[in-house]
Amino acid sequence: MEESISTAHASSEAPQPDPAALRQRLLQWYDRHARRLPWRALPEEVADPYHVWLSEIMLQQTTVVAAAPYFEAFLARWPRVEELAAAPLDEVLTAWAGLGYYARARNLHKCAQSLVAEHGGRFPQEEAALQALPGIGAYTAAAIAAIAFDRPAAPVDGNWERVIARLFAIETPLPPAKAEIREAAATLVSPQRPGDFAQAMMDLGAILCLPGRPKCLLCPLAEDCAAYALNREKELPARTPKAAKPTRRGIAFWTIDAQGRLLLRRRPEKGLLGGMMEVPSTEWRGDHWSEAEALPQAPFPADWRALPGQVRHTFTHFHLELEVWAGRIESGASPPPGSLWAEPDELDKQALPSVMRKVISHALKRGG
Structure with missing residues (x-):
C-alpha cells in the first residue's frame, strides 16, 4: 500500500x-x-x-x-x-x-x-x-x-x-x-x-x-x-561509498605487581585517546606481532604469557585487534615514566577509554 x-x-x-x-x-x-x-x-x-x-x-x-x-x-x-x-x-x-x-x-x-x-x-x-x-x-x-x-x-x-x-x-x-x-x-x-x-x-x-x-x-x-x-525521498541524500576500514593489531601487557596492582600508562596528550590512561601496549599496526618484535615494547622484563582470545574494538577509521599478555612483577618495582600502579578497586577513578575497559574485563575473565 x-x-x-x-x-x-x-x-x-x-x-x-x-x-x-x-x-x-x-x-x-x-x-x-x-x-x-x-x-x-x-x-x-x-x-x-x-x-x-x-x-x-x-x-x-x-x-x-x-x-x-x-x-x-x-x-x-x-x-x-x-x-x-x-x-x-x-x-x-x-x-x-x-x-x-x-x-x-x-x-x-x-x-x-x-x-x-x-x-x-x-x-x-x-x-x-x-x-x-x-x-x-x-x-x-x-x-x-x-x-x-x-x-x-x-x-x-x-x-x-x-x-x-x-x-x-x-x-x-x-x-x-x-x-x-x-x-x-x-x-x-x-x-x-x-x-x-x-x-x-x-x-x-x-x-x-x-x-x-x-x-x-x-x-x-x-x-x-x-x-x-519526485518519488525520490528514499534515494536522497545520496552518499559516497565508504572505504573499507583497515584492521590494526597490537599486544596489551597486563602487568600485575606482588600487591595485585595493575600497571597503567598515560597516552600522549595529542592524538587518539590523548591524555587517557591505558594498559601499556605495543604500537597498533596492520601486521601481526611476533614475540621477538613485541617483547622490547613490554614495560618490564617478565615471563609473559598470552591469554586466550582477543579484544576487538572499532574506532572511526579502523578496527583494532589486541592480544593480551599477562606478566607478574616483583614488589617494589618502580613504574616507568608516565605510568602508575593502580589499585584494582580504584580503576573506576582512572580515565580509561572503552577499549581499555574491554582489555581489563578480558584479562580478568581469562585469568590475568
Whole structure:
C-alpha cells in the first residue's frame, strides 16, 4: 500500500519551498511534537547556554540515548561552567570515559577555562566569537547562537542535512554535498523563533525524515519537498561509498605487581585517546606481532604469557585487534615514566577509554 501511495505522489515538477510558509508549518508541528530532552528548555523557559554547549559537544558522533546520562552526570557534578573550568582534567576525562572521541573532553575543559578567563564565564552570542573558543566549530557555534540566544543561524547537523537534501532534491552525494546543503539551509533560517526552528529541523529529521524509510505522510513539509514530489525521498541524500576500514593489531601487557596492582600508562596528550590512561601496549599496526618484535615494547622484563582470545574494538577509521599478555612483577618495582600502579578497586577513578575497559574485563575473565 505504501508503494502505491508513494508512486501516486510522484510529479515531474518539484516544488519550490516558500520559506515563510515552510517555517510556519514546521514551527506549528514542533509546538505539538517537540522531543523532551534533558538539555532542552521547556517552552516557558530560557535556554541555558551552558546546557546547550555541553549537550552539543556530547552529541557529536554520539546518540541522544548515549549522551543523556553523561549530560545529567556532568551537570550534577559541575552545575556551572566555572566549576567545570576549575575541575582537574583527569576528573573530566574520567567522567567522560565511555563516551568516546576524547579530544572533545579535553577541548570541553579548555573551552570552559577560556570562557572563565576571557569572558567572565559568559558565552558570547555571536557565531564568530563562539568559533574562537576551543572545540567549538561552525556547527556548534550556530547551534549555541540559535538555541541559546535566538540568533538566526543554521546548525546543519546530520538531521538537517537529510531534510535539506530531500527538500531541495540535492543530487550531489554526501559528504561533497555539505557546502551545497549549507547554502540551501541558509535560505530557510527563521528570523522569528530561530532557536525553535533549529531544533524543529533536528526533531523532524529524528522523528519523521528518517534514513531509508521517511514518514512522509506525517511530515508537515511534504508539500514543500522536491524529493517527495519526485518519488525520490528514499534515494536522497545520496552518499559516497565508504572505504573499507583497515584492521590494526597490537599486544596489551597486563602487568600485575606482588600487591595485585595493575600497571597503567598515560597516552600522549595529542592524538587518539590523548591524555587517557591505558594498559601499556605495543604500537597498533596492520601486521601481526611476533614475540621477538613485541617483547622490547613490554614495560618490564617478565615471563609473559598470552591469554586466550582477543579484544576487538572499532574506532572511526579502523578496527583494532589486541592480544593480551599477562606478566607478574616483583614488589617494589618502580613504574616507568608516565605510568602508575593502580589499585584494582580504584580503576573506576582512572580515565580509561572503552577499549581499555574491554582489555581489563578480558584479562580478568581469562585469568590475568
